[in-house]
Amino acid sequence: MSVVITEPNDHEQHDHDHDHHDHKPSGITRWLYTTNHKDIGTMYLVFALVMFFIGGTMAMVIRLELFQPGMQFVEPHFFNQMTTVHGLIMVFGAVMPAFTGLANWMIPMMIGAPDMALPRMNNWSFWILPFAFLILLLSLFMPGGGPSFGWTFYAPLSTTYSSDSTALFVFSVHIMGISSIMGAINVIVTIWNMRAPGMTWMKMPLFVWTWFITAFLLIMVMPVLAGVVTMVLTDKYFGTSFFDAAGGGDPVLFQHIFWFFGHPEVYIMILPAFGIVSAIIPTFARKKLFGYASMVYATASIAILSFLVWAHHMFTTGMPVFATLFFMYATMLIAVPTGVKVFNWVATMWRGAMTFEVPMMFALAFIVLFTIGGFSGLMLAITPADFQYHDTYFVVAHFHYVLVTGAIFSIVAAVYYWLPKWTGNMYDETLGQWHFWCSLISVNMLFFPMHFVGLAGMPRRIPDYALQFADFNAFISIGGFLFGLSQLIFVWVLIKCARGGVKATDQVWEGAEGLEWEVPSPAPYHTFETPPVIK
Amino acid sequence: MTTKTYEKYYVPAQSPWPIVGAIALFFIAFGAGHFVIDISKQQSGFGGYLLLAGFAILVFMLVGWFRNVIDESMSGLYSNQMDRSFRQGMSWFIVSEVMFFMAFFGALFYGRMIAMQWLGGSSNNAMTFELLWPNFEPVWPLVKTPGGIETQAMPWTGLPLINTAILVISSITLHFAHTGLEQQKRGQLKLMLLLTLLLGATFLGLQVYEYIHAYRDLGLRLDSGFYGNTFFLLTGFHGLHVTLGAIILLFVFFRVLKGHFTPEKHFAFQAAAWYWHFVDVVWICLFVIVYIL
Numbered sequence: 001m002s003v004v005i006t007e008p009n010d011h012e013q014h015d016h017d018h019d020h021h022d023h024k025p026s027g028i029t030r031w032l033y034t035t036n037h038k039d040i041g042t043m044y045l046v047f048a049l050v051m052f053f054i055g056g057t058m059a060m061v062i063r064l065e066l067f068q069p070g071m072q073f074v075e076p077h078f079f080n081q082m083t084t085v086h087g088l089i090m091v092f093g094a095v096m097p098a099f100t101g102l103a104n105w106m107i108p109m110m111i112g113a114p115d116m117a118l119p120r121m122n123n124w125s126f127w128i129l130p131f132a133f134l135i136l137l138l139s140l141f142m143p144g145g146g147p148s149f150g151w152t153f154y155a156p157l158s159t160t161y162s163s164d165s166t167a168l169f170v171f172s173v174h175i176m177g178i179s180s181i182m183g184a185i186n187v188i189v190t191i192w193n194m195r196a197p198g199m200t201w202m203k204m205p206l207f208v209w210t211w212f213i214t215a216f217l218l219i220m221v222m223p224v225l226a227g228v229v230t231m232v233l234t235d236k237y238f239g240t241s242f243f244d245a246a247g248g249g250d251p252v253l254f255q256h257i258f259w260f261f262g263h264p265e266v267y268i269m270i271l272p273a274f275g276i277v278s279a280i281i282p283t284f285a286r287k288k289l290f291g292y293a294s295m296v297y298a299t300a301s302i303a304i305l306s307f308l309v310w311a312h313h314m315f316t317t318g319m320p321v322f323a324t325l326f327f328m329y330a331t332m333l334i335a336v337p338t339g340v341k342v343f344n345w346v347a348t349m350w351r352g353a354m355t356f357e358v359p360m361m362f363a364l365a366f367i368v369l370f371t372i373g374g375f376s377g378l379m380l381a382i383t384p385a386d387f388q389y390h391d392t393y394f395v396v397a398h399f400h401y402v403l404v405t406g407a408i409f410s411i412v413a414a415v416y417y418w419l420p421k422w423t424g425n426m427y428d429e430t431l432g433q434w435h436f437w438c439s440l441i442s443v444n445m446l447f448f449p450m451h452f453v454g455l456a457g458m459p460r461r462i463p464d465y466a467l468q469f470a471d472f473n474a475f476i477s478i479g480g481f482l483f484g485l486s487q488l489i490f491v492w493v494l495i496k497c498a499r500g501g502v503k504a505t506d507q508v509w510e511g512a513e514g515l516e517w518e519v520p521s522p523a524p525y526h527t528f529e530t531p532p533v534i535k
Numbered sequence: 536m537t538t539k540t541y542e543k544y545y546v547p548a549q550s551p552w553p554i555v556g557a558i559a560l561f562f563i564a565f566g567a568g569h570f571v572i573d574i575s576k577q578q579s580g581f582g583g584y585l586l587l588a589g590f591a592i593l594v595f596m597l598v599g600w601f602r603n604v605i606d607e608s609m610s611g612l613y614s615n616q617m618d619r620s621f622r623q624g625m626s627w628f629i630v631s632e633v634m635f636f637m638a639f640f641g642a643l644f645y646g647r648m649i650a651m652q653w654l655g656g657s658s659n660n661a662m663t664f665e666l667l668w669p670n671f672e673p674v675w676p677l678v679k680t681p682g683g684i685e686t687q688a689m690p691w692t693g694l695p696l697i698n699t700a701i702l703v704i705s706s707i708t709l710h711f712a713h714t715g716l717e718q719q720k721r722g723q724l725k726l727m728l729l730l731t732l733l734l735g736a737t738f739l740g741l742q743v744y745e746y747i748h749a750y751r752d753l754g755l756r757l758d759s760g761f762y763g764n765t766f767f768l769l770t771g772f773h774g775l776h777v778t779l780g781a782i783i784l785l786f787v788f789f790r791v792l793k794g795h796f797t798p799e800k801h802f803a804f805q806a807a808a809w810y811w812h813f814v815d816v817v818w819i820c821l822f823v824i825v826y827i828l
Contacts, residue, residue, distance in 0.1 A: 025548075025549055030549075032554045033549035033551050033553075035546060035547050114546055115544075115546045119546050119547060120550045121553070121624075124552075124553035124556050127553055127556075127557035128556075128557045128561075131557055131560060131561035135564055135565050135568065138565075139568075165568075165572070167567070167568040167571040167572050168572075170568070171564035171567050172564060172568075174564065178560070185624050185627045193619050193620050194544070194620070219627055219634070220631075220634050222631070223631045223633075223638065224634055224635070226635055226638075227637075227639055228638060230768075231638075231768075233571065234757070234764070237571050237572075237575045238758065239757065240757060241680070241682075241761060242761070245654060245681060246681055247680045247681075248646060248650065248681060249650060249761050250646065250649075250650035250653075253646065253650060256641075257638055257641060257642060320659070
């Protein structure tokens with residue numbers, strides 16, 4: 001191997017020569033071989049954006065087919081592959097890597113650490129992700145098609161009735177899991193062990209806290225996902241009967257194991273969003289976050305409760321009544337810590353000196369729209385009501401409100417918020433406002449009517465529908481296309497900002513507080529080689 | 536965090552190994568997927584070769600990566616703070632492994648305590664029982680599935696009991712190897728480590744023998760219903776972990792022979808030992824839950 005590996009001697013000089021240390025390696029190997037948390041964060045974010053558009057294209061296919069009743073453009077089997085892979089890509093390829101990218105960029109800077117604790121492993125956990133999705137996307141071109149059983153891959157759809165390529169799906173999920181677990185270990189160790197002197201637990205920014213708790217969720221549930229896909233693999237290919245009653249198993253067992261992973265998973269996709277909003281609201285309200293400690297405890301409570309609510313996805317499976325009651329009440333309990341959070345955000349803004357730059361707009365939209373998603377979640381938590389809502393578009397509306405206007409809006413807000421710190425340039429405020437308003441209007445055109453068609457009984461994951469849903473679906477599809485187009489403005493803003501613009505100050509935002517705003521903009525390649533002083 | 540002087544945290548410059556490892560995992564996953572599909576269709580394909588290539592690249596990556604890390608460690612680049620990072624990283628990795636096994640133990644619990652009872656008509660499932668398999672007897676071990684596949688249960692006496700003893704003793708010998716390392720008794724360290732390795736190898740050998748016995752004499756197979764499924768997947772994944780643990784210990788043993796590790800600094804030894812103890816604890820749970828109960 002002709003590759004240059006760290007020479008210990010070289011390292012010794014760095015203590016005396018900081019500027020020398022700041023030169024970036026050039027060429028493709030900078031990205032392939034990097035151990036730098038900022039490079040890795042950037043790669044995660046770019047990858048997430050690319051996957052967001054690939055998954056989004058699939059959503060466009062779905063909305064195109066649903067524009068009119070009847071079958072117009074795609075075969076039902078292909079439609080099912082689109083819904084499945086759209087879900088898988090958005091969950092594992094867009095939202096989770098975007099949050100991991102933000103964690104990589106921001107956590108070391110927020111706690112005054114020189115880098116992530118395990119920098120090489122950090123790079124490994126990123127680079128296996130594109131390969132995992134390459135395998136998943138390649139499986140679409142296999143004979144018989146790719147995964148078509150929904151992103152939840154319920155047995156027996158994923159075992160008895162799935163296409164031959166299911167093994168590729170299984171192994172690609174394994175790799176995604178390995179990536180998430182390594183990323184989570186890195187986050188926990190970094191936060192636990194690399195805080196600058198004086199950065200006590202209760203001084204950590206909430207983004208750090210929420211990610212810390214999220215990382216525990218990841219470590220606890222991603223291996224369970226690995227276990228359940230392994231059982232799907234052996235059931236399909238090696239004759240086991242975990243999910244086959246004839247062999248003593250039970251298809252409902254699949255749902256139990258899957259949702260034991262799946263429910264904490266949805267909090268994995270929202271807790272870091274809480275952290276982002278808790279960073280943005282105080283900045284633009286120019287007030288300290290209201291109820292910092294209660295935010296921390298609320299986050300931890302949500303995380304603990306998330307392990308006790310999984311079967312609320314399964315009310316119609318014929319569980320014993322006692323079990324449905326337990327899961328119903330446990331689920332409703334989650335509204336309490338979540339309500340604490342929403343209250344705290346609103347209380348932070350109370351009598352604040354507010355301005356409404358793009359990150360703040362997305363954060364405000366998050367609070368309102370995520371809360372709508374939370375309320376529809378409460379409706380779904382009511383067991384007898386869920387018998388009606390189950391598997392309808394009401395569920396689709398619910399989880400898109402929490403994932404699109406929740407998780408993705410928070411990610412977009414975070415990108416606008418920290419973009420000047422990353423690039424050194426201010427983004428184009430006018431374009432950003434256009435992006436916000438177009439997204440806000442179109443996303444509500446897209447998802448709000450889904451509540452109504454769902455309550456009226458339109459089932460999800462079906463390529464055709466009864467005629468009375470036609471007008472609503474045409475309207476929804478138009479909203480969908482507009483939302484997709486609006487995201488092109490985002491790409492335009494990003495490229496424009498990366499290429500130049502008004503130079504950002506170190507603090508960037510007038511009301512911003514925290515270590516990341518004390519380093520220059522753009523943030524130097526290596527920050528905090530000697531730990532900063534914490535007030 | 537209270538120390539006045541801040542230790543230098545070594546951040547390695549660029550490393551080629553992560554991307555090599557990513558390519559290795561790509562070949563392994565893509566190859567394994569095609570290999571499984573090939574087997575199920577009883578056709579020959581390229582999956583197996585890709586899988587082998589993946590493992591070869593993985594071994595190449597591991598050797599290179601660990602060589603770097605060992606060099607850095609031996610040249611004193613790793614501070615105590617980094618040692619803590621490694622230890623915490625390893626601990627949380629083991630927690631994630633525990634959760635992987637929990638998925639299978641959970642499946643076993645559900646299949647035995649809930650699914651089997653319901654198939655036998657308990658709770659509100661009387662009609663399930665009457666209409667689907669009225670001749671089904673819900674007794675554990677599930678030696679006759681509702682669909683009619685018959686098998687025999689693996690008794691816990693005999694080989695499994697011996698294997699339990701072997702693995703528990705190996706944990707004890709490993710503990711004495713550790714005390715040997717801490718008290719600078721290199722002879723004890725080498726001897727006890729070697730003993731641990733031999734016990735591990737014996738365990739694996741006996742486990743293979745048990746599998747042959749199960750398939751040939753008992754008719755207990757991976758596909759013989761829920762009992763066989765959980766038996767083979769739990770003991771099989773445990774066996775894989777023992778194999779991995781033994782390989783790690785083997786490398787630690789070579790490093791011991793080269794004179795590596797000091798009483799103060801021996802993260803690699805510690806990590807291997809933790810992993811071995813974890814595998815041991817999993818076995819004890821397995822022995823009680825899968826074999827005895």
